[in-house]
Amino acid sequence: MEKIIKGKAYVLGNNIDTDQIIPAEHLVYSLTDPEESKKYGHFALSSVPPAQAGLPHGNISFIKGDNYQSEFNIVIGGSNFGCGSSREHAPFALQIAGVQAIIAESYARIFFRNCVDGGFLLPYETPAKLYDQIKTGDELELNVHDNILKDLTTLKIFNLRPLGDILPIIEAGDIFKYARQSGMIA
Amino acid sequence: MSMTITEKILAKSSGRKVVQPGENIWLNVDVLMTHDVCGPPTIAIWKREFGKDAKIWDKSKLVIFPDHYIFTKNQQANRNVDILRQFAGEYGINNYYDVGTERYKGVCHIALAEEGYNVPGTVLFGTDSHTCTSGAFGMFSTGVGNTDAAFILGTGKIWEKVPESLKFTFNGQLPPYLTAKDLILQVLGDITTDGGTYCALEFDGEGVFSLPIDERMTLTNMAIEGGAMNGIIAADAITEDYVKERTNKPYEIFHSDSDAKYKKKFSYDVTKMEPHVAKPHSPDNLDTVRNVQGTKLTKCYIGSCTGGKLSDYKAAAKIIFGNKVKVPTFIVPASTQVAKQLDTETISGVSLRQIFENAGAEVAQSSCAACLGGPSDTIGRATDNETVISTTNRNFPGRMGSKKSSVYLASPLTVAASSLTGVITDPRDFL
Structure with missing residues (x-):
């Protein structure tokens, strides 16, 4: 696990559901074929209503043109991020698009588990409402060791909630690696 | 120590006498359900992690219902059903309900009930957020992603955080212009889409127990819309009759203790509710x-x-x-x-x-x-x-x-x- 993650912020609001993250019509592509699975990246966050896409101004596409990777690698959200369906395609799509971490006030349970147990990306929680303090495009530095987020554009510093109980799974990489390390499976 | 129905079932499944909200515990899974959208990636992860000789922990406990994208010309969607069919054939999965045959059932959560997989007191996981539907049978059921499902497929186990419970008591009998949908929409309006996050929603009262089992499933189905881990209704005679007609698996009926602890309690008079x-x-x-x-x-x-x-x-x-x-x-x-x-x-x-x-x-x-x-x-x-x-x-x-x-x-x-x-x-x- 990288201890320092640097990159650009993509800012979203509350209740970003899995249909907005990856619309159901796209759940037909292979997740194992390296070429076909790029489609998940291409359609990541494609159903976020334009006015809410890339706050505070909105109308900023997460993915430009035919790309499957985004220029933004840290997603900022509000409360209840990832609510809705159990589709693991959602954190997968964000990972393919290049997202390394999400920082939100709270998460829906299944999305959170999927991020952690599948080792797709870091789901950090923050006590603060970041979407009114960080702008899409701000340069961020996430220190996973100290649980601190720096906005290098505005020089603001935010404390994040420690990952707690699930840190051993994150440090191991995913639930299978964790289970092997702890002797649960061969 | 007093416990809720959800805590009692989770205690049983984890081999403990007592569990408390917030504890992370490992559960023994009674049934794993998957479908055409999440089955193929689950199988792929299971093969990747357990290798060529990967073994299913218990074939009789794996149930596969293709149901999502069935009557479509979309080739990639049809390819997913082909993957399930091939997997079921290769590994001898008896509980596979193939498209285009007499066995085809339709939507998994309803088929689980109809085919006798919902058994009071047991623990069911599925690769679908609406797996919470089965909680209408006095059992613990919840949705997980592909990785967790692949882990269950190989081990029969999964970790879960014991949820706090919210209790919803519906007093009175539903007037003819209301259905269970009106009740659950009221609940969601009251708690919002994240008011039940990491919680169990427990439904109780005459307004619930006077409903047929399929209406009760409308309540538990939409527990996830409140962000909940599970929805649950204790089994009664209606449940027992329904279950006994469909399976001879043993079941155990649990009830919340009268002094069980809840995060919050809500009470409604259904005779005064609106569509x-x-x-x-x-x-x-x-x-x-x-x-x-x-x-x-x-x-x-x-x-x-x-x-x-x-x-x-x-x-x-x-x-x-x-x-x-x-x-x-x-x-x-x-x-x-x-x-x-x-x-x-x-x-x-x-x-x-x-x-x-x-x-x-x-x-x-x-x-x-x-x-x-x-x-x-x-x-x-x-x-x-x-x-x-x-x-x-x-x-x-x-x-x-x-x-x-x-x-x-x-x-x-x-x-x-x-x-x-x-x-x-x-x-x-x-x-």
């Missing part, structure tokens, strides 16, 4: 039907695991009988068994199917269909800037297809009344 809608674009955007009546519609939809059961169609048929629909109306039975019941259930000698067809509604084949949009050739899918009223469970932006469409969620009574007028209509106007 409700969830307005676009969230299941917690509660309003009364009266407040939005007259809203112009382009489509009506009665289907899905939460709104395409026999009770839903009996309710809708009561209003539609002898009338004509004014806007395109789609009847998509959750399961093939429900589809058969449309032929055998009658009102004044006319089958429910005839009632709907005579009214000009389209009766489709059983699957998840337009509840979640699906491929572009999915029946009933919302296109362009349509305004739809639907008995389904989600109305997030783009959920039923077009990102520009607006979806109202409502009871089958309200949707049926609205289909006859072309505008959102209170069912009391027809009852």
Whole structure:
């Protein structure tokens, strides 16, 4: 696990559901074929209503043109991020698009588990409402060791909630690696 | 120590005497369910992690229902069903219900009940957020992603954080203009879409236990819309009768202790409740039907695991009988068994199917269909800037297809009344 993650912020609001993250019509592509699975990246966050896409101004596409990777690698959200369906395609799509971490006030349970147990990306929680303090495009530095987020554009510093109980799974990489390390499976 | 029904079942499954909310515990899983959208990636992860000699922990406990994208020309969707078929053949999975055969069942959550996989006191995981539906049988059931499902497939175990419980007591019996959908929409309006996050929603009271089992499943089905881990209703004689007709698996009935601890308790007098809608674009955007009546519609939809059961169609048929629909109306039975019941259930000698067809509604084949949009050739899918009223469970932006469409969620009574007028209509106007 990288201890320092640097990159650009993509800012979203509350209740970003899995249909907005990856619309159901796209759940037909292979997740194992390296070429076909790029489609998940291409359609990541494609159903976020334009006015809410890339706050505070909105109308900023997460993915430009035919790309499957985004220029933004840290997603900022509000409360209840990832609510809705159990589709693991959602954190997968964000990972393919290049997202390394999400920082939100709270998460829906299944999305959170999927991020952690599948080792797709870091789901950090923050006590603060970041979407009114960080702008899409701000340069961020996430220190996973100290649980601190720096906005290098505005020089603001935010404390994040420690990952707690699930840190051993994150440090191991995913639930299978964790289970092997702890002797649960061969 | 006093415990809730959810805590008691989780204690049993983890081999402990007592569990407390917040504890992370490892559960022994009784049934793992998957379908065509999440089955193939689950199988791929299981093979990747357990290698060529990967073994299923217990074949009799794995159940596979293709149900999401079934009646489509989309090749990638059909490829997913092919993967399931091949897997079931290769590993000898008896509980596989193939498309295009007599065994095909339709939507997994309803098929789990009909085929006897819902057993009081047990623990069921599924690769679908609406797996919480099975909680109507006094069991613990919840949705997980592909990785967790692959872990279960190989080990039969999974970790879970013991949830706090919220209790909802419905007093009185439902008046004829209300269904379970009106109750759960009220709950969601009260707790919002994250008010139940990491919690169990426990439903209790005469208003619940006077309902048939398929109506109870409407309540537990939408627990996830409040962010909950599970929804649960203790088993009673109605549950036992239903279960015994379908399986001889042993079951154990648990009840919450009278002094069990709850995060919060809610109480409702159902005789005073109103028909409700969830307005676009969230299941917690509660309003009364009266407040939005007259809203112009382009489509009506009665289907899905939460709104395409026999009770839903009996309710809708009561209003539609002898009338004509004014806007395109789609009847998509959750399961093939429900589809058969449309032929055998009658009102004044006319089958429910005839009632709907005579009214000009389209009766489709059983699957998840337009509840979640699906491929572009999915029946009933919302296109362009349509305004739809639907008995389904989600109305997030783009959920039923077009990102520009607006979806109202409502009871089958309200949707049926609205289909006859072309505008959102209170069912009391027809009852």
